[in-house]
Amino acid sequence: MGKHLIEFKNVCKTFDDTEVLKNINLHIDENEFLTLLGPSGCGKSTLLRIIAGFEEPTSGSVCFEGADLCGVPAYERKVNTVFQRYALFPHLDVYDNIAFGLHIKKLGSKEIDSKVRRVLELVNLKGFERRTIGSLSGGQQQRIAIARAIVNEPKVLLLDEPLAALDLKLRQGMQLELKNMQRELGITFVYVTHDQEEALTMSDTIVVMKEGTIQQIGKPTDIYNEPKNAYVADFIGESNIISGIMKHDCLVNIMDTDLECVDTGFAPDESVDVVIRPEDIYILDPDKGKITGVVESVTFKGVHYEMVIDSNGFKWLVHDTAKYEVGSDVSLLVKPFDIHIMKKS
Amino acid sequence: MKKHFFKSFIENIYLFLMFLFLYFPIVILMIFSFNSIKSTSNWGGFSTRWYVQMFSDDALLGAFGTTITIAIIAALASCVIGTAAAIGIQGFRSKRLKGLINAVTNLPMVSSELVMGVSMMMLFLTVKIPLGYFTLLLAHITFCVPYVIVSVLPKLVQLDAGLYEAALDLGAKPFYAFRKVVLPEIKPGIISGMLIAFTLSIDDFVISFFTTGNGVNNLSIYIYSSVRRGVNPMYNALSTVMFILVAILLFIINKRSSSKTGDSPIGVLG
Numbered sequence: 064m065g066k067h068l069i070e071f072k073n074v075c076k077t078f079d080d081t082e083v084l085k086n087i088n089l090h091i092d093e094n095e096f097l098t099l100l101g102p103s104g105c106g107k108s109t110l111l112r113i114i115a116g117f118e119e120p121t122s123g124s125v126c127f128e129g130a131d132l133c134g135v136p137a138y139e140r141k142v143n144t145v146f147q148r149y150a151l152f153p154h155l156d157v158y159d160n161i162a163f164g165l166h167i168k169k170l171g172s173k174e175i176d177s178k179v180r181r182v183l184e185l186v187n188l189k190g191f192e193r194r195t196i197g198s199l200s201g202g203q204q205q206r207i208a209i210a211r212a213i214v215n216e217p218k219v220l221l222l223d224e225p226l227a228a229l230d231l232k233l234r235q236g237m238q239l240e241l242k243n244m245q246r247e248l249g250i251t252f253v254y255v256t257h258d259q260e261e262a263l264t265m266s267d268t269i270v271v272m273k274e275g276t277i278q279q280i281g282k283p284t285d286i287y288n289e290p291k292n293a294y295v296a297d298f299i300g301e302s303n304i305i306s307g308i309m310k311h312d313c314l315v316n317i318m319d320t321d322l323e324c325v326d327t328g329f330a331p332d333e334s335v336d337v338v339i340r341p342e343d344i345y346i347l348d349p350d351k352g353k354i355t356g357v358v359e360s361v362t363f364k365g366v367h368y369e370m371v372i373d374s375n376g377f378k379w380l381v382h383d384t385a386k387y388e389v390g391s392d393v394s395l396l397v398k399p400f401d402i403h404i405m406k407k408s
Numbered sequence: 409m410k411k412h413f414f415k416s417f418i419e420n421i422y423l424f425l426m427f428l429f430l431y432f433p434i435v436i437l438m439i440f441s442f443n444s445i446k447s448t449s450n451w452g453g454f455s456t457r458w459y460v461q462m463f464s465d466d467a468l469l470g471a472f473g474t475t476i477t478i479a480i481i482a483a484l485a486s487c488v489i490g491t492a493a494a495i496g497i498q499g500f501r502s503k504r505l506k507g508l509i510n511a512v513t514n515l516p517m518v519s520s521e522l523v524m525g526v527s528m529m530m531l532f533l534t535v536k537i538p539l540g541y542f543t544l545l546l547a548h549i550t551f552c553v554p555y556v557i558v559s560v561l562p563k564l565v566q567l568d569a570g571l572y573e574a575a576l577d578l579g580a581k582p583f584y585a586f587r588k589v590v591l592p593e594i595k596p597g598i599i600s601g602m603l604i605a606f607t608l609s610i611d612d613f614v615i616s617f618f619t620t621g622n623g624v625n626n627l628s629i630y631i632y633s634s635v636r637r638g639v640n641p642m643y644n645a646l647s648t649v650m651f652i653l654v655a656i657l658l659f660i661i662n663k664r665s666s667s668k669t670g671d672s673p674i675g676v677l678g
Contacts, residue, residue, distance in 0.1 A: 079501075117573055137576040138585075144577045150570030154592040163588075164578035215578065 068093045074123035083109045085275040098254045098262040101272035107255045116140045142219040143212035149204045151196045158192040164215040182214040202233045219251045259299050271295050292405050296338040307337040326404035336405040342382040343401035352394030358387045441644035458645040471630035479609035482548035487602040490556025498564040513554045525618035539621025547619035548609045556601035563597035603661045
């Protein structure tokens with residue numbers, strides 16, 4: 064993946080006695096699409112603002128290409144930001160917004176002209192040069208904000224929930240476009256979002272955060288299939304999380320039922336969290352599966368049905384393409400490979 | 409239907425009486441400024457002799473010059489100081505500190521001019537600055553600053569804080585970012601504030617009275633001291649000119665603030 068472009072070492076950040084970031088260690092590689100994922104208030108935006116230079120870490124260091132960033136003002140950093148609410152300059156038109164950074168670099172007007180045109184083409188807004196910001200739709204403003212940032216050819220593009228204000232259809236389209244843009248331009252993207260689907264779709268690496276700490280760093284598939292703890296499992300996609308007891312290696316007991324699994328390395332009778340994805344549960348006729356229950360609700364979701372199965376008070380969330388009627392007795396089966404055992408956190 | 413008519417009739421009468429009491433004296437004054445005789449109660453025919461006399465009175469023109477130069481310098485200076493102060497106030501992270509500073513800046517606007525004038529005079533005497541043009545100017549700048557702050561602050565509150573950061577992010581140094589991004593956004597507030605300051609400075613009598621000296625008079629002080637010696641219809645002419653000048657300025661300010669947003673900074677003038 065190339066060398067480390069940005070490196071966080073033991074970074075902490077406090078705002079008026081509130082710890083926003085706690086001992087963050089993280090490296091971001093060249094040409095990587097890295098997503099900081101977490102609920103609001105987990106410190107992901109603060110992390111981004113530290114890279115941009117709008118905040119200084121309270122302690123710890125941030126290095127950019129091996130050099131310490133401490134004390135380097137925002138305007139001298141080789142990064143550009145796409146802001147959540149775009150922050151386009153309302154008194155300037157589209158052209159002057161995009162050319163703002165180029166004017167500061169004192170480029171010739173011909174060069175500025177060709178760069179602005181090229182980047183407008185890249186974001187599919189050719190011919191919008193003289194439009195005012197107020198006359199653009201949300202999606203168009205979004206593209207101009209991206210154009211204004213990438214026209215400066217930054218080493219790193221920072222994106223702070225750039226799609227949050229767009230509607231679903233537009234958002235999905237932009238996700239693909241952003242990913243393509245990143246590949247085409249060959250620059251590092253650091254992307255902040257609370258939307259796990261967005262993170263899974265676009266990222267090379269996902270950093271899952273919670274209350275100022277990093278929970279897990281990994282590829283989207285690893286994060287989804289091998290979540291490190293119940294929090295990550297719950298945040299990335301839907302999950303059934305249930306307490307269990309690890310009887311011995313490869314055998315876990317939940318709800319008084321012994322289930323075979325593939326996890327090892329736990330103490331005998333250690334209490335654990337068991338995570339099972341809703342799509343990994345098979346619904347069978349009664350007596351054929353391991354756990355019995357009653358279908359409580361069925362919701363049609365397009366590709367599959369989402370069903371809630373009540374089993375002695377625990378509500379299993381199950382995705383299946385076949386539909387079982389509400390009230391019918393069923394039993395559930397999970398393959399050993401699909402049972403994820405996690406230490407209690 | 410009839411009741412509605414009656415109600416609006418009463419309302420209109422009320423409004424008419426209100427404006428009558430407010431403006432009748434001024435209208436009389438304006439009419440008598442064109443009187444050809446010196447009487448303040450008898451009409452002797454139309455003439456512009458008081459206007460001619462006014463423009464040939466050196467002492468009066470001198471006072472007029474003082475008023476105008478003080479108003480211009482005070483407006484510009486208070487506009488710079490007030491804008492900087494507003495930016496500082498907006499920058500406070502602590503809500504309590506912000507509220508406190510706000511209250512302190514608003515205090516001079518609501519406190520009596522007499523208090524302001526006397527206290528400033530005492531200050532100048534204590535620090536041994538001789539009363540004159542300079543102290544008059546300082547006093548005018550001082551009482552204008554809060555009005556500029558009050559008119560700039562709402563613009564700063566509306567301003568997306570991201571704009572300034574976006575400019576820095578694109579490589580702009582802080583002052584360049586301020587000049588290119590923040591200033592254009594808050595300019596309407598600054599100009600309104602400047603016009604208010606200009607108007608207030610032209611109008612002021614009480615504070616000027618206490619803070620000037622050494623023979624430096626502005627118009628209002630000049631008129632006051634002359635009228636004590638005897639009424640001259642020339643002051644009718646002068647008052648007419650000043651009234652119209654201030655009215656035009658107020659009209660411009662109101663038009664500016666109502667065409668931009670609903671929050672009229674002139675509201676504070678009461």
